Amino acid sequence: MEFAELIKTPRVDGVVLHRPFMPTVEGTLCLTGHHLILSSRQDNTEELWLLHSNIDSIEKRFLGSLGTIIVKCKDLRMIQLDIPGMEECLNIGSSIEALSTLDSVSLMYPYFYRPMFEVIEDGWNSFLPEDAFKDLESMTEEWRLSEVNRDFRVCTTYPPLVAVPRDVDDDTLRKAASFRHGGRFPVLSYYHKKNGMVMMRAGQPLTGTNGRRCKEDERLINATLRPGKRGYVIDTRTITVAQQAKARGGGFETEANYPQWRRIHKAIERSNVLQDSLIKLVEACNDQSHSMDRWLSKLEASNWQTHVKEILTTACLAAQCIDREGASVLVHGTEGTDSTLQVTSLAQIILDPTCRTIQGFQGLVEREWLQAGHPFAQRCSMSAYSNSKPRHEAPVFLLFLDCVWQILRQFPCSFQFTEQLLVLLFEHAYASQFGTFLGSSAAERLRLSLPEKTVSLWSWVNRPQEIDHLSNPLYEPNSLVIWPSVAPQSLLLWEGVFLRWNRSPRCQEEAHEEMVHIIEYNKELQNKVNSLRRQLAQLETQEPLLQTP
Amino acid sequence: MEHIRTPKVEQVRLLQCRGGQRKTLLGTLYLSATHTIFVENHPETRRETWVLHSMVSGLDRPPSGPTGSQLLLRCKDFRVIHLLFPQERDCVDVHASLTRLSRPESYSELYCLSINPNTNQEEREKSWSLVLPSQDYQRMGLPNNLWVATAANSEYKMCDSYPAQLFVSRWASPAILMGSSRFRSRGRLPVLSYFHQDTLAAVCRCSQPLSGFSGRSEEDEQMLTAVMKANPGSDFIYVVDTRPRLNAMANRAAGKGYESEDHYGNIKLHFSGIDNIHVMRSSQQRILDVGEQRTPSMSDFLLGLENSGWLKHIKAVLDAGVFIARAVADEGVSVVVHCSDGWDRTAQACSVASVLLEPYYRTTKGLMVLIEKDWVSFGHKFSHRYGHLDGDPREVSPVLDQFLEVLWQLAQQFPCAFQYNERFLLDVRSHAYSCQDGTFLGNSEKERRALRLQERSFSVWSRLWRDREKYWNPLYRAEQGQSQGVLRPNTTPYCFKMWKGLYSPAETPAPQPKTPADLLSSVMEGSQQLEQELANQQERLAALTGKPISYQKVEVPKRKINQSQLRYSGPDPPTTYSYPITSPAQNHGSFHRASEAANQKSRRPDAGLCLPLEPQGSGKGRDPDDLSSDLESGVADLSVGDEVIGGQDGEEAGLSSD
Numbered sequence A: 001m002e003f004a005e006l007i008k009t010p011r012v013d014g015v016v017l018h019r020p021f022m023p024t025v026e027g028t029l030c031l032t033g034h035h036l037i038l039s040s041r042q043d044n045t046e047e048l049w050l051l052h053s054n055i056d057s058i059e060k061r062f063l064g065s066l067g068t069i070i071v072k073c074k075d076l077r078m079i080q081l082d083i084p085g086m087e088e089c090l091n092i093g094s095s096i097e098a099l100s101t102l103d104s105v106s107l108m109y110p111y112f113y114r115p116m117f118e119v120i121e122d123g124w125n126s127f128l129p130e131d132a133f134k135d136l137e138s139m140t141e142e143w144r145l146s147e148v149n150r151d152f153r154v155c156t157t158y159p160p161l162v163a164v165p166r167d168v169d170d171d172t173l174r175k176a177a178s179f180r181h182g183g184r185f186p187v188l189s190y191y192h193k194k195n196g197m198v199m200m201r202a203g204q205p206l207t208g209t210n211g212r213r214c215k216e217d218e219r220l221i222n223a224t225l226r227p228g229k230r231g232y233v234i235d236t237r238t239i240t241v242a243q244q245a246k247a248r249g250g251g252f253e254t255e256a257n258y259p260q261w262r263r264i265h266k267a268i269e270r271s272n273v274l275q276d277s278l279i280k281l282v283e284a285c286n287d288q289s290h291s292m293d294r295w296l297s298k299l300e301a302s303n304w305q306t307h308v309k310e311i312l313t314t315a316c317l318a319a320q321c322i323d324r325e326g327a328s329v330l331v332h333g334t335e336g337t338d339s340t341l342q343v344t345s346l347a348q349i350i351l352d353p354t355c356r357t358i359q360g361f362q363g364l365v366e367r368e369w370l371q372a373g374h375p376f377a378q379r380c381s382m383s384a385y386s387n388s389k390p391r392h393e394a395p396v397f398l399l400f401l402d403c404v405w406q407i408l409r410q411f412p413c414s415f416q417f418t419e420q421l422l423v424l425l426f427e428h429a430y431a432s433q434f435g436t437f438l439g440s441s442a443a444e445r446l447r448l449s450l451p452e453k454t455v456s457l458w459s460w461v462n463r464p465q466e467i468d469h470l471s472n473p474l475y476e477p478n479s480l481v482i483w484p485s486v487a488p489q490s491l492l493l494w495e496g497v498f499l500r501w502n503r504s505p506r507c508q509e510e511a512h513e514e515m516v517h518i519i520e521y522n523k524e525l526q527n528k529v530n531s532l533r534r535q536l537a538q539l540e541t542q543e544p545l546l547q548t549p
Numbered sequence B: 001m002e003h004i005r006t007p008k009v010e011q012v013r014l015l016q017c018r019g020g021q022r023k024t025l026l027g028t029l030y031l032s033a034t035h036t037i038f039v040e041n042h043p044e045t046r047r048e049t050w051v052l053h054s055m056v057s058g059l060d061r062p063p064s065g066p067t068g069s070q071l072l073l074r075c076k077d078f079r080v081i082h083l084l085f086p087q088e089r090d091c092v093d094v095h096a097s098l099t100r101l102s103r104p105e106s107y108s109e110l111y112c113l114s115i116n117p118n119t120n121q122e123e124r125e126k127s128w129s130l131v132l133p134s135q136d137y138q139r140m141g142l143p144n145n146l147w148v149a150t151a152a153n154s155e156y157k158m159c160d161s162y163p164a165q166l167f168v169s170r171w172a173s174p175a176i177l178m179g180s181s182r183f184r185s186r187g188r189l190p191v192l193s194y195f196h197q198d199t200l201a202a203v204c205r206c207s208q209p210l211s212g213f214s215g216r217s218e219e220d221e222q223m224l225t226a227v228m229k230a231n232p233g234s235d236f237i238y239v240v241d242t243r244p245r246l247n248a249m250a251n252r253a254a255g256k257g258y259e260s261e262d263h264y265g266n267i268k269l270h271f272s273g274i275d276n277i278h279v280m281r282s283s284q285q286r287i288l289d290v291g292e293q294r295t296p297s298m299s300d301f302l303l304g305l306e307n308s309g310w311l312k313h314i315k316a317v318l319d320a321g322v323f324i325a326r327a328v329a330d331e332g333v334s335v336v337v338h339c340s341d342g343w344d345r346t347a348q349a350c351s352v353a354s355v356l357l358e359p360y361y362r363t364t365k366g367l368m369v370l371i372e373k374d375w376v377s378f379g380h381k382f383s384h385r386y387g388h389l390d391g392d393p394r395e396v397s398p399v400l401d402q403f404l405e406v407l408w409q410l411a412q413q414f415p416c417a418f419q420y421n422e423r424f425l426l427d428v429r430s431h432a433y434s435c436q437d438g439t440f441l442g443n444s445e446k447e448r449r450a451l452r453l454q455e456r457s458f459s460v461w462s463r464l465w466r467d468r469e470k471y472w473n474p475l476y477r478a479e480q481g482q483s484q485g486v487l488r489p490n491t492t493p494y495c496f497k498m499w500k501g502l503y504s505p506a507e508t509p510a511p512q513p514k515t516p517a518d519l520l521s522s523v524m525e526g527s528q529q530l531e532q533e534l535a536n537q538q539e540r541l542a543a544l545t546g547k548p549i550s551y552q553k554v555e556v557p558k559r560k561i562n563q564s565q566l567r568y569s570g571p572d573p574p575t576t577y578s579y580p581i582t583s584p585a586q587n588h589g590s591f592h593r594a595s596e597a598a599n600q601k602s603r604r605p606d607a608g609l610c611l612p613l614e615p616q617g618s619g620k621g622r623d624p625d626d627l628s629s630d631l632e633s634g635v636a637d638l639s640v641g642d643e644v645i646g647g648q649d650g651e652e653a654g655l656s657s658d
Helices: A086-099 A128-137 A170-178 A214-221 A238-248 A271-286 A293-300 A304-323 A341-352 A358-371 A396-410 A419-430 A442-447 A457-461 A466-468 A506-547 B088-101 B115-130 B132-137 B174-182 B217-231 B243-251 B277-292 B298-308 B310-331 B345-357 B364-377 B399-413 B422-434 B444-448 B460-466 B514-545 B562-565 B591-602 B650-658
Strands: A010-020 A022-031 A036-037 A047-049 A055-063 A066-073 A076-084 A142-147 A162-165 A187-192 A195-200 A231-235 A261-265 A330-333 B008-020 B023-033 B035-040 B046-054 B056-058 B069-075 B080-085 B147-150 B166-169 B191-195 B204-206 B236-243 B267-271 B334-337 B643-645
Touching: A022 A086, A022 B046, A022 B147, A047 A162, A047 A170, A047 B399, A055 A086, A076 A086, A128 A162, A128 A358, A142 B132, A162 A231, A170 A214, A187 A304, A187 A341, A195 A304, A195 B267, A195 B364, A231 A304, A238 A506, A261 B056, A271 A304, A271 A396, A271 A442, A293 A304, A293 A341, A293 B298, A293 B310, A304 A330, A304 A341, A304 A396, A304 B298, A304 B650, A330 A341, A358 A396, A457 A466, B008 B035, B008 B088, B008 B243, B035 B069, B035 B080, B035 B444, B046 B191, B056 B088, B069 B650, B080 B088, B115 B460, B132 B364, B166 B217, B166 B444, B174 B217, B191 B345, B204 B310, B204 B345, B217 B236, B236 B310, B277 B298, B277 B310, B298 B310, B298 B514, B310 B345, B334 B345, B345 B364, B364 B399, B364 B422, B399 B422, B422 B562
Parallel strands: A195 A330, A231 A261, A231 A330, B046 B643, B204 B334, B236 B267, B236 B334
Antiparallel strands: A010 A022, A010 A076, A022 A036, A036 A047, A055 A066, A066 A076, A142 A162, A162 A187, A187 A195, B008 B023, B008 B080, B023 B035, B035 B046, B056 B069, B069 B080, B147 B166, B166 B191, B191 B204
């Protein structure tokens, strides 16, 4: 297929662009295979470049022969294009619709994008599992890296290398995998250096209605317990949902078969509920005519903040079991690819100061989301404005980022990065020129040859100028475990994403500039004082010599 | 002292709950004439908790448990002191004593009048001269050829709740003043509150007219015409009635009401819809209940917030201020503001508008002056509203709370615009309730003068001014964009948040995180020391080399950050593009060039890009209006590690140092 077939009208003159908080621009609208471009064709005038894949939906309106297209983006921005001529407008509209919903991955922009920046470190190699395991090896010998999933046969959504207890052989793993949803047998997610406790994650056990059991699965997770110690199984579903799962072959660990484990059920919602919340929340945020009462009741009805609270609470619980109770933890929900990852990754942010650095956080996203097989391609194919009925779409990753933002806001000096890194990841998870978030698992990424054919987002992020831009000027490394407050009054709406296009960012930017300036001025002074100190010391030692020639 | 049944109880437990953690301290409870004091037994910490009797708003005795008898002290700053007594008799005695002590029947029982003012006469006199409304009128360039001072109320005969010093339109004759005063509720005629020097428009305040359904007063109509004439740039004025329209109409049945556009030529009426003090009182109780819920769900919380109506009221107050500020700054039209009596909602609306219009009021001193002028001198009934004496509970209402909260909400939107921080707003609020100093005592200037407060007590402003370093917002820059000119806040409902610092301070993450303000303040302190050291080094360098001293300044250019628009407005870096558009898909390389150009474009010519560097330290630079810097010297931090509610005075503080 050629893109040209889909582009009915490649170019229209006299189009007017309206954007929030920016002047309107009149110019030429061009459609290319991957971009919608509006240029005034004058120097120094801002232009619009929009990836088709960022377009969630469009709305067409007509007033006489003037057509208007409202473009609603996955990053929640809305722009308006006034297009003279009804036919042009219709053509542009249908072209955008076709180009923004291409099915084939190989037609996606990352395959066509060539970086115009110098790649210092290839992001595809920045966070390899074997490197992460080296850190673990330096702390403990109880774990080994298994190649049992080398060809993705044991678990299609796991990476080729996973960390498992040293005493458990690959055969046991294979058998345990057959007892877990999607073959996702329990693997190591996090090792708590302070007390040697671990967090594991898995898919639900396939106990079914007749209470199947699997000795190998029991052996595998018991192998992570110290003698005489008990562990916690955190099931992210309510007991009712977990019971219902039995009818479909799923289930949970019963006390009878797992006597050393205490099971706790939480209530993190499933994907379709989350998607519905996102749509309601964004709709509430975009209607500025609401009275206070209406706004608060719509915010409440969206349930978004409830999800944030529930996910954070569960993550705190997991962290608490590990750090305060000194117990190991196994986390799972149904598939083990959504709520499970929210909990395991957030618990690490709470427990592990490394995850609060720029590099460490990227590593966490790589380990606990990309390698761990969160189905990005399905979850992020549509956002809040999509008109089509959601199938697998869900803001699971966005909720994780929101929760990180809540912790960051409560501990503003404990993170090396700013909110901007979180916003950036949100954008790129939904539409990107980079290949990082394409595909849904390590196997798929390999099959799509992403490392060879596309650029990694981390290659872009990990350049000095970008790092500098994402750095938190207030960062002071904090080696402690940080416990966010999960009381409702402590959790706020993430304005940086949900109100981003509805209010001017200028004042907050000014505040940020001011902070940067205060810190930089201090550093510069320190440098100057140090250099003068050296100069003085030198002069003072020379002085006697000068006086006695 | 006769009300204290038992001055000291031992083995009392103090239950604390902070950040989800419960803690119990064992110690001794003392009752003094002015404070309840709890001293922990622990020999190392000996933490002290001081509660001023006038800060206690209520006492509860929940049923006794196996561990002892409980007593809850509910404070006016919404903290709750939870005590456990081993003996029920002690609990009953303390309860009875505090019930009496926390509800004084006369002013003379209040803490601020119970101290001996003669010990520090000079300091006392100075404290009262720190903040004067007259300074503010001078600052506004008054009197001028439009607005003049009048002596009509010098003996409080025309209006007993107004100050002696009033500014009125030059076109208002004494007869007009008298007539207008007679036609206004409680004689509160339209007088100047704020004069905008750029547009020459003014904000005037008064009470509702005694119009009934059809009554009119020629003098009052002339009075408003005089207000209009005092603004050469416009041929009408706005009359802002801050009440809901229905309330205003209902008042007509009682012979009061609002101005008819038919009778008054050249006015435009506007209703702001701020509810009355009774609605506000119960609304605040409801938002407090929301903050005190034990483990509420998110829905409980959000629905509770909605049902309290509190944020709706805060928005109404801000909206009223925004309307007035726009009229004055954008249209250049003068505004006359009133509600019913003109001492609650009117004070809110006028002072919010002043803060939006005038950068000076966003400074620490400026806010003091504004409260002294618009609230204290114009007869906001502090003693009634904040329950200083045992009296009618229907007079109590969080009017000042709402004004201070509007400032907090504004500071959320404009982090660099205010010289003071949240702590300052909270402390001003506490002082209004505790009446620890004489400033807020009484209900009018006349009453304060009769009480000879200036001879018998201190002004609260000198106490707060002494601590101004503590209240300093490190992000404030006087010369910067949002500190200058008119503030134009966004008042969409989603911009308002619950003021957690006031309504739910106990919900904190753990360990208590460092705030950006703390960190920046310590960095700035470090910079000051470095500046000093740098100056010394340069002197030594000059001495050693024999060359003249050259004070080199360290300059760091401020970086423009345009985070959300430029860099990430799409996942594709070239959001701006300056190549010919012939074959766009092949050209992606212009990002840096283009963003640089855009950066330059957005960079305003700004002389104040770098900090002024003074070798002698920039402490002075922070307070452009530092009139009494000598007050700051020698004041130690009284209460490190101790909890003080409603404060303690210097002498007693000696006890508490550990």
